[in-house]
Amino acid sequence: MTQRNEQQPGPEQPQGESAGEDGYPPEVADFVERLAADLTEAGFPRMPARVFSCLLASESGSLSSAELGERLLISPAAVSGAVRYLSQVHLIARERQPGSRRERYRVHAEVWYEAMTNRDAVLNRWISTFSSGVEAVGPESPAGRRIAESVEFLTFMRNEMAALMERWRTTRRES
Amino acid sequence: MTQRNEQQPGPEQPQGESAGEDGYPPEVADFVERLAADLTEAGFPRMPARVFSCLLASESGSLSSAELGERLLISPAAVSGAVRYLSQVHLIARERQPGSRRERYRVHAEVWYEAMTNRDAVLNRWISTFSSGVEAVGPESPAGRRIAESVEFLTFMRNEMAALMERWRTTRRES
DNA sequence: CGCTTGTTTCACAAATTTGTGAAGTCAACG
DNA sequence: CGTTGACTTCACAAATTTGTGAAACAAGCG
CATH class of the missing domain: 1.20.58 (Methane Monooxygenase Hydroxylase; Chain G, domain 1)
Structure with missing residues (x-):
């Protein structure tokens, strides 16, 4: 069967992310998982490692909870736990766009x-x-x-x- | 100043071994556990962390399996697993004294x-x-x-x- | 040679960690 | 104001990790 990633065809277009971001090609997914594995081996908890890697490999460097869950095939709860961890150790910042409920998580520039x-x-x-x-x-x-x-x-x-x-x-x- | 080393003193059998083994005062045990906790928090497996700390705090920098088990109150099997891990990551060296079955584990000088x-x-x-x-x-x-x-x-x-x-x-x- | 003792291996039980579904909370929008 | 949708929290199930007892193994010693 085709191993294409599930793209949620919801009515709302994930906006805020640059146009080329809609796909999540397998090569990128491979890289994300490989990096996450390296980090995990170094003592990093699994989900935070995956989320962090995913953000790093994203075009804008920031994704919403929904986008993360979609790319990594994990539940909102898992995303929530991971981003909480990552912001506690100051690896990502949470940002709220004024007129939106969507919170975005961004890898720090440095x-x-x-x-x-x-x-x-x-x-x-x-x-x-x-x-x-x-x-x-x-x-x-x-x-x-x-x-x-x-x-x-x-x-x-x-x-x-x-x-x-x-x-x-x-x-x-x-x- | 007969600060006895961890050297096997002779045919005497250690009976009633407890945490209060002489040459291993409670303050030292506290330090060992505290350091092990720090290492664990940094992603280090628990037993290796305890064994490593214990070796570091020992007078000669080297202990036998039995001595480690005695000080840390863990089974020989746990010691075995921990020292295997530690030598795999090159944090300790195993040394065999020629005329003894006792293997000693030593923290590397550097x-x-x-x-x-x-x-x-x-x-x-x-x-x-x-x-x-x-x-x-x-x-x-x-x-x-x-x-x-x-x-x-x-x-x-x-x-x-x-x-x-x-x-x-x-x-x-x-x- | 076999006993004796220190170490390793193995199978399993206990404990901790992980991730999920589902209910709960909060704020933007109609 | 109520609805709706995004995120969080909670309780639990699954999976992994940890540490133990017991048996197996090896090597000095009598």
């Missing part, structure tokens, strides 16, 4: 910058945990020195990453 | 360097996936440009991280 900023919060938490560990085992013990080195490494990383992201940003801007 | 090297492999995979995505959506489309930028970012990161790790290593060595 996704990577955002993602890295999130990591920064995690890093700080780890630094705190490791620091408490140094005290717990005693700073003068071998374990204490080992854990203290971890604190140093993480601090190093946090600082360098901040610098790195700044560098990326300016490089981007001038291109 | 854990962080190792961890980052792993990330490098993941990065490459992502770069490959994103690259295929550019073709899938068409390089000239907005989506194509968005995904191409991701490829650039990931490549940037891969290169910079390599440089960064080298810098960390030399900084370490000279201290």
Whole structure:
């Protein structure tokens, strides 16, 4: 049987999306699923990964809940859960068009910058945990020195990453 | 200062093994669990996270399967699964002492360097996936440009991280 | 050689996670 | 104001993951 994706032939045309977007060709779907698989393997929850990938591969970078459900063949509830997760970790923004009930979800223009900023919060938490560990085992013990080195490494990383992201940003801007 | 190592002390049999095993005070157990929780939250499987944390907090940086089970109150099977995972991702090394059946699991001396090297492999995979995505959506489309930028970012990161790790290593060595 | 002990494997039970249908909520439109 | 349609929440079913006991396996030791 033909594996064409179900295009809901509703009376309302999905507007807001550029004209070429109406299709969702299999190659794109393949890419979306492959990327989602990579992300999932890295510890990302499945549905958020799929939704994120789908948004990234969309023309305008933003889709409505209905469009997402249509492309990914998932229920509105699944979309809802996924977008809630994604906006909590600041990977997407929700935007409401004034005269419409349709909410649109958009990948942040500087996704990577955002993602890295999130990591920064995690890093700080780890630094705190490791620091408490140094005290717990005693700073003068071998374990204490080992854990203290971890604190140093993480601090190093946090600082360098901040610098790195700044560098990326300016490089981007001038291109 | 007879801070006894995790070394098997002799023919004595550990009876009534509990969390309060000497050489493993509650503060340390707390740290281990807290760190494991942080790692788990970051997508790390639970048992590997606990085992890794426990090794990191141990005096010698290496423990036997029995010792791990004792400290973490888990079955040999759970230890086995966790250490297999950890050695697959190159976070620990297994070492066999010549005259003993006891295998010891050791956190790599340069854990962080190792961890980052792993990330490098993941990065490459992502770069490959994103690259295929550019073709899938068409390089000239907005989506194509968005995904191409991701490829650039990931490549940037891969290169910079390599440089960064080298810098960390030399900084370490000279201290 | 076989016993003894530490480790791995296997099958299964428990717990957690995932995704769905259906009811509920809210706001734009007639 | 009531209707309508888009999104959310809730309770539950399915699927996956986790960890265990028990049996199998291997290697030192008597």
